[in-house]
Amino acid sequence: MRILVEINEWEHACCGMDFQVGDAATWKLRAVDPELSAATELPRFQEEHHGETPEPVPHLPVTGTVRAIYAVTYPLVPIPGEPRRFTSDPSRPTRSPMERVEAGPSASDIAVFHVELEVSDADELPGYVEDAEAAVARRATEDAARVQLDLMRDPVGRILEAAADLAEAQFGGWCTVQRATERSALTVDPEQDRATAIWWVRVPPDNGAADQDPDLTGRIGMHVGYGSWWFPATPENAALPADFLEAAAHGRVSEHVRDRGADGKRLETRVEARDGRVWVDSEDLPGPASGIGVALLGGRTIDRLGHGTAPYVPWQQERVAG
Numbered sequence: 001m002r003i004l005v006e007i008n009e010w011e012h013a014c015c016g017m018d019f020q021v022g023d024a025a026t027w028k029l030r031a032v033d034p035e036l037s038a039a040t041e042l043p044r045f046q047e048e049h050h051g052e053t054p055e056p057v058p059h060l061p062v063t064g065t066v067r068a069i070y071a072v073t074y075p076l077v078p079i080p081g082e083p084r085r086f087t088s089d090p091s092r093p094t095r096s097p098m099e100r101v102e103a104g105p106s107a108s109d110i111a112v113f114h115v116e117l118e119v120s121d122a123d124e125l126p127g128y129v130e131d132a133e134a135a136v137a138r139r140a141t142e143d144a145a146r147v148q149l150d151l152m153r154d155p156v157g158r159i160l161e162a163a164a165d166l167a168e169a170q171f172g173g174w175c176t177v178q179r180a181t182e183r184s185a186l187t188v189d190p191e192q193d194r195a196t197a198i199w200w201v202r203v204p205p206d207n208g209a210a211d212q213d214p215d216l217t218g219r220i221g222m223h224v225g226y227g228s229w230w231f232p233a234t235p236e237n238a239a240l241p242a243d244f245l246e247a248a249a250h251g252r253v254s255e256h257v258r259d260r261g262a263d264g265k266r267l268e269t270r271v272e273a274r275d276g277r278v279w280v281d282s283e284d285l286p287g288p289a290s291g292i293g294v295a296l297l298g299g300r301t302i303d304r305l306g307h308g309t310a311p312y313v314p315w316q317q318e319r320v321a322g
Contacts, residue, residue: 227269
């Protein structure tokens, strides 16, 4: 019979062996959740040799013949609502056949190797037992997901989702709009030279600042240009994403580098609403006497300096006029 052995690239890079199609190979395996095995049509097992499998979970050496090898990569996708952040998407794997895997690190984008291993029907294979720690973590993740979905339906969430509906309707045809389905989070990117994207996200109280008022239902993060603002998640503040969106679309967002003399510079992002309200996010840079050079500054700060004092251009002005 054939089984599927999943080998994490990081584990193999550390101390894995050479192997190729046709080789006899032995790995210590633990069974993967049968629901996941169903997606691969072969009984699925995970190789692990760093002692991370808890004692109660069956974990046995299994020997067989390598019949096929696949390098599995996952695409990087933007995280809605979080500026310039990406995550891998395991739901969209790409499997590329290989003949041989060398010991040591492989191509940087390979996440795991899938090895089809032919084993004897008489061999003992480990049965599936859920890891107690993993079960606790899974339940915590499920609980957190329920909280996020509930927040999407409360008064604040309904306002944020209405703003997301508006953004999709107004700009979805010609901007890249990334909208989360499991929480209130949105990115609108005009992909236009010298224009700025906008991001917003709502986080529950336990993801907020240490001094967060526990009576508040979390915070709303607004990000536009190089500026970031965090507001208590109230119905009044839930209206701000629509204001920021309108300002970004009409070119009322600008970056400024202010000279403070011996005290250094101040970097500012300014957002101006149609009614005259202004939001400013600033970052102070020390002067030359501090001894802090450009090489010690963070990438975001260097980007802000490089942008200099300049407004962002309106998004396709003829389409958002009014």
